[in-house]
Amino acid sequence: MDVKSEEFYSERDKRTISFIDDTDHLNKKIGVVISKKACQSYIGQLLVLTLLNQLSRVHRQIAVIVEEDEPLLIDDYPLINETKFSAAIQSLTESIDPYGDFQVVDKLMDCEASITVGNTDVSTTYYTGCRGTVGILSKDPIGRIDWGDQSKIGAGMASTLAAAALLRKTIDKPVRSLAICAWDYEEVKLDAGNYPEVLNSKPDLGNSFIIGAGAVGSAFTYWLRLLGFKGRLTLIDKDPVQLHNTNRSLLFIPEHSDWFDGRALNKVDILGETLEGSCRPIIEWYDEAEEIKDEKFDIIYCLANERDVRTRIMSRYPLVVLHATTGHDWLSQLHRHIYDTDDCIRCRMDDIKDVKLECSKGEVKKEKETEVEAPTNNRDAALPFLSTASGLLLYTLSLKTAFKSASQDKANDWRMFFDFLPDPFRKGRAKCKSDCPYSGRAQLVSKIHSKNKYKELIS
Structure with a gap:
């Protein structure tokens, strides 16, 4: 790490470091795997971009497996001006941390913790998805995920659970599977058949x-x-x-x-x-x-x-x-x-x-x-x-x-x-x-x- 990047992280992360205590935790590589269905849906892309927006403000090395030819479906996402989803991921993370190591890869290697958005054949530490207004974080693949428009709020909640789980894993804090309803403000059962939905009306x-x-x-x-x-x-x-x-x-x-x-x-x-x-x-x-x-x-x-x-x-x-x-x-x-x-x-x-x-x-x-x-x-x-x-x-x-x-x-x-x-x-x-x-x-x-x-x- 050169002098300029050391100065950058010392200033940007001074409040994070006061909590983490050991800066080595921030240098541990994090892996994110994005399923094809997540790549091809507005809700999946919303979850991914919001998750990476949070992760790149803490973690300095992130590897991402993503379908590279998928178009960016969120044309009003702030901070980026791209047409391809994979390019948007790269642009967003690099704008947040110009000294970080953020790469789109074919295979995850040497990751301290990893997460799959959706369902894939890749084995990761955690899995995340959404249904209606519920965000899900699981240690096992998730049976059913709803990538429809009614799951926007659930996608937002899932991104926060995923970001928290990955950080806690890198600092050796416990993590368990859970599902949180961002509408009723409560934990719900992971295997619940129907989760609350909210109509797509704007307040x-x-x-x-x-x-x-x-x-x-x-x-x-x-x-x-x-x-x-x-x-x-x-x-x-x-x-x-x-x-x-x-x-x-x-x-x-x-x-x-x-x-x-x-x-x-x-x-x-x-x-x-x-x-x-x-x-x-x-x-x-x-x-x-x-x-x-x-x-x-x-x-x-x-x-x-x-x-x-x-x-x-x-x-x-x-x-x-x-x-x-x-x-x-x-x-x-x-x-x-x-x-x-x-x-x-x-x-x-x-x-x-x-x-x-x-x-x-x-x-x-x-x-x-x-x-x-x-x-x-x-x-x-x-x-x-x-x-x-x-x-x-x-x-x-x-x-x-x-x-x-x-x-x-x-x-x-x-x-x-x-x-x-x-x-x-x-x-x-x-x-x-x-x-x-x-x-x-x-x-x-x-x-x-x-x-x-x-x-x-x-x-």
Whole structure:
């Protein structure tokens, strides 16, 4: 490894390395085998490209077996401009890591861990696929995989399970077979006959506001582009792209940072371009942006946590706030805040209290919340599959909101753990503190949001 590449990895992977501890793990070769059916379907290509987007932000050697003559079916995939699927794979991985060793090969050799997307005759460590809204990770070949359009969300979930499994294998962490439903937020049986599907309708988000263009904001934007939406978004953030952002953000590459020429692009400009005219980007901090000070939004997505943003949001008395986070213990977390139905974002996040969580298959009990000390170890929050999953779950919650079914779930706090232990999905219900200054004003909120697209959600 030359001096330039050492400097690159030292800067890009500093948060990853703080979690991995030994950089040798990052140099272990990973193998990906892509079945012919996966190569020939939009959903299969979506799973593969999203998986490799994540893998190449961590692993420095990846070998891929792929049908080289298949056309690229995803003509709107960001970051690449190719017509052949195999060329798209090469272009994507090299743009994410210009110093990595990424090759299309005929045979896997000397791989620390490997995975097959679909079913082939090649024996690999793991196998992945999807059915409906369910992503599957298995140690054995998967009996039935659905590559139809109704499996877009399942393909996204499968990519995160696969990325997590391969990393955990290289660092000697346990992995087990499992299937996760990204719609019902629970683990399901691998051999289930029918998995939940979602109609191919796009969520109408109305006039919505995204605060924060970091890793989760990037992932949410990624899924909005590839899975689709209706409406108009306003996106605000003042941060430029830094090289270390590219280790976990699906839409940022070194070329966007100041690594090559000393000039960094703003995050919101990149996300705005990704959404192609459906987004109003504002390069400013939320608390300093005068142009949106009095504007009313149907949904607020709070994907930032600095500059007292959560308390400032509550001064608007928002009707619907949705957000997702990543955290320690291999955690991807989803949050819902519908006024007068759920707690507010300020109480849930700033008071650092942990709700009572139940097994994903259990009933959500109305128990008193337990206050706990804020976690201080946040090192594995920088892993790409955590932010990718958080963005995907935020998309499904947006779909539920658009379908006017979001408030029907008693839970408002969902946590997915990528540690492959039992009960990977846990859910709970949080309430505002008794002295919360923003609760108990439903009449005022109804008046403020009389023209809100989701005004019927308020009690």
